[in-house]
Amino acid sequence: MTDAATGPAIDAVTDWHRLAGACVLLDGFHALKHAVRFGARIPVAVTTDRRATLELADELAPDVRDTLDALLAEVPEPAYTSLVPRPHPTGVAALAVRPSRAANLEALARTPRTAPVVVLDNPRNLGNAGAVIRLAAGFGATGVVMTGTLDPWHPTVVRGGAGLHFATAVERLAVAELPSGPVFALDPEGDDIRGLKLPDDAVLAFGSERSGLSPELRARADHLVSLPMRPQVSSYNLATSVAMTLYHWSFTGGRAF
Numbered sequence: 001m002t003d004a005a006t007g008p009a010i011d012a013v014t015d016w017h018r019l020a021g022a023c024v025l026l027d028g029f030h031a032l033k034h035a036v037r038f039g040a041r042i043p044v045a046v047t048t049d050r051r052a053t054l055e056l057a058d059e060l061a062p063d064v065r066d067t068l069d070a071l072l073a074e075v076p077e078p079a080y081t082s083l084v085p086r087p088h089p090t091g092v093a094a095l096a097v098r099p100s101r102a103a104n105l106e107a108l109a110r111t112p113r114t115a116p117v118v119v120l121d122n123p124r125n126l127g128n129a130g131a132v133i134r135l136a137a138g139f140g141a142t143g144v145v146m147t148g149t150l151d152p153w154h155p156t157v158v159r160g161g162a163g164l165h166f167a168t169a170v171e172r173l174a175v176a177e178l179p180s181g182p183v184f185a186l187d188p189e190g191d192d193i194r195g196l197k198l199p200d201d202a203v204l205a206f207g208s209e210r211s212g213l214s215p216e217l218r219a220r221a222d223h224l225v226s227l228p229m230r231p232q233v234s235s236y237n238l239a240t241s242v243a244m245t246l247y248h249w250s251f252t253g254g255r256a257f
Contacts, residue, residue, distance in 0.1 A: 008073045008074075009046075009073055009074060009075040009076065009079065011073070012044055012045075012046050012073035012075055013046075013075060013079050013083070015043065015044045016044050016046070016083050016095060019043055019044060019095050020083075020095060022097075023043070023095035023096055023097060023098070024095065024096045024097070024098050024153060024155075024158055024165070025084070025093065025094075025095065025155045025158060025159075026040075026042070026045075026093060026094040026095070026096050026158065026163050027084065027086070027088050027093060027155070027158070027159045028088035028089070028090045028092055028093070028159075028162075029053060029056055029057075029060075029088075029090040029092045030090075030162050030163065031094075031158065031159065031161075031162050031163030032045060032068070032092055032093075032094045032163060033057070033060070033061045033064055033068075033163065034162055034163035034164050034166065034167065035094070035096050035163040035165075035166045036064045036067050036068065036071075037061075037063065037064055037167075038164070038166040038167040039166065040096040040097065040163075040166040041096060041097040042071060042094050042095065042096045042097075043095060043096075043097065044073070044094065044095050045068070045071040045072050045073065045092070045093070045094035045095075046072065046073050046074070046075045046079075046080055046083065046092070046093055046094070047072050047073075047074055047075070047080075047090075047091055047092045047093075048074070048075065048076070048077045048080050048091035048092075049074065049091055050072055050073075050074040052091075053068065053072060053090070053091070053092055054068065054069060054072070056090070057069075071094070072092075077091070080093065085155065096166070098153055099166070099169075101171060103169075104143065104169040104170065104171045105169075105171065107142065107143060107169040108142060108143045108145065108169050108171065108179045109179055109180070110142075111180070111201070112200075112201065113142055113179075113181060113200060113201040114142075114200050115139070115140050115141050115142045115200055115254065116141055116142065116181075116198065116200065116201070116202040116203065116204050116246070116249060116254075117141065117142045117143050117144075117145060117178075117179050117181065117202075117203050117204070118132060118136050118141050118143070118144045118145070118204050118206070118242060118246070119144075119145045119146075119147065119178060119183075119203055119204065119205040119206065119217070120132060120144065120145070120146045120147070120206055120238070121147050121148070121175075121205055121206060121207045121208065121213055121214050121217045122147055122148030122149075122150075122207070122208055122211075122214055123146055123148065123150050123208055123238065124150065124208055124209075124210070125209075125238070126150070126154055126156035126157050126160065127156065127157075127160045128160075128237065128238045128239050129146065129150060129152060129157045129160065129161075130156065130157040130158065130159060130160020130161040130162075131160050131161070131238075131239035132144060132238065132239050132242045133152070133157070133160070133161035133164055133165055133168065133170055134160065134161045134162050134164050135239060135242050135243050135246060136168050136242070136246070137161070137164035137167035137168045138164075139246040139247075139249075139250060141168055141246065142168065142169065142179075143168050143169030143170060143171065143179075144168060144169070144170050144171075145170075145171055145172070145173050145178060145179070146171075146172045146173075147172070147173065147174060147175055147214070147217070148172075150172075151172065152165075152170045152171065152172055153165065153170065175214070175216040175217050175220055176216075178203055178220065179203060180201075181199075181201040181202055181203045182199060182201070182202055182203065182222045182223065183202075183203045183205055183217075183220050183221045183222050183223070184196075184198060184202050184203070184204050184205065184221070184222070184223045184225050185205040185206075185207075185213055185217060185218065185220075185221035185223070185224055185225065186204070186205065186206050186207065186213075186224075186225055186226070186227065186241055186245065187207070187212065187213060187218075187221075187224040187225070187226060188226055188229075188235075189224060189226065190223070190224030190225040190226040191223065191224065191225055191226065192225075192226055192228065193225045193226065193227055193228075193244075193245065193248050194228065194248075196223075196225060196248075196252075197252045197253060198245070198248065198249040198252065198254065200249075200254055202249070204242075204245055204246070204249075205217055205220075205221065206238060206241055206242060206245075208238070209235050209237070209238055225245075227241060227244055227245070
């Protein structure tokens with residue numbers, strides 16, 4: 001800590017080191033903004049320039065400005081960069097308490113369901129996984145479930161999701177543990193999605209770009225569905241496929257939020 005550090009800054013850095021191992025890293029102003037909006041518990045938040053951050057809140061997020069005013073502690077830039085693996089251009093970071101697995105499972109199991117659950121079957125790319133969570137939150141999906149080994153709460157996934165993990169239920173489950181509801185699995189050999197109406201309680205499953213659906217997920221599927229795609233094009237980006245499918249659900253009668 002530098003000589004310029006004040007008592008609140010020292011306290012914030014001390015709290016950060018104490019809590020970091022058990023909390024979720026929120027990287028940047030927008031991640032913090034979204035987490036606050038959707039009720040995350042945030043024990044510590046830091047910025048390298050408190051005035052500039054609150055001015056940004058006045059401009060982009062006046063609804064959370066007062067909350068940020070109470071949360072933010074200004075710390076010297078060297079202290080900030082020592083706390084985060086990759087400094088964000090806004091110079092803002094925070095720690096949030098991850099929702100309990102029990103709470104997420106309860107949300108995923110709740111019926112009747114008014115919006116689909118998105119399933120990423122054995123995803124590989126952390127950034128894509130984060131982008132999918134951001135999309136799902138935007139459409140008001142019930143949740144995002146990932147099978148396989150990727151941690152949906154990995155810091156890179158949370159960064160890609162811009163803090164919107166707190167706007168939907170995000171969990172890792174085995175295929176056998178998926179929520180109830182008809183499973184619509186995306187597959188190039190499936191029925192053209194343009195001829196289908198996806199129900200609100202659908203479980204929308206997407207395989208990895210490289211290997212597609214796992215045998216376990218394919219066996220669980222009630223319907224195989226394909227997206228329109230030009231011949232000789234191998235595949236869409238995972239997040240693009242999810243966006244197209246959720247848009248189709250909302251456009252054909254789904255309650256998009």
